[in-house]
Amino acid sequence: MTAREKYLYHQIHPLKLLADFTAALISLYLLWQHRLPIALLVMFALPLIASIFVTQYVNLEAFERSALGGAVARYMSRSLELIRLLGMAIMAIGAWFHSLAAIFLGLTVIILIWMRVVLRAG
Numbered sequence: 001m002t003a004r005e006k007y008l009y010h011q012i013h014p015l016k017l018l019a020d021f022t023a024a025l026i027s028l029y030l031l032w033q034h035r036l037p038i039a040l041l042v043m044f045a046l047p048l049i050a051s052i053f054v055t056q057y058v059n060l061e062a063f064e065r066s067a068l069g070g071a072v073a074r075y076m077s078r079s080l081e082l083i084r085l086l087g088m089a090i091m092a093i094g095a096w097f098h099s100l101a102a103i104f105l106g107l108t109v110i111i112l113i114w115m116r117v118v119l120r121a122g
Contacts, residue, residue, distance in 0.1 A: 009060040010051060012068050019050030031095035071121030084113050
């Protein structure tokens with residue numbers, strides 16, 4: 001499996017998804033408290049560590065062969081990844097300014113991108 005394929009399929013590994021979800025929750029709480037340095041550390045370090053671990057030590061071939069893996073390969077483009085990141089940025093800004101509406105808007109963006117990919121897997 002190439003490095004690009006590992007990068008692609010690691011996005012749907014449960015450990016990576018858990019790391020992303022956990023980092024988002026913790027960093028949003030910290031941003032709400034205006035603890036910017038630690039929030040940024042959590043926001044970026046935890047997913048990065050999970051990404052390195054999963055791409056280096058986990059066999060992702062089963063994910064490549066799955067229906068979701070096929071959908072990710074066909075439909076998860078760099079632009080959609082960037083839009084997911086934008087959704088997280090909207091959530092972060094919302095947390096900083098105590099705007100639940102912005103947090104939910106950012107979350108909606110992320111969910112819609114994943115739904116676009118997942119629904120095509122079925």
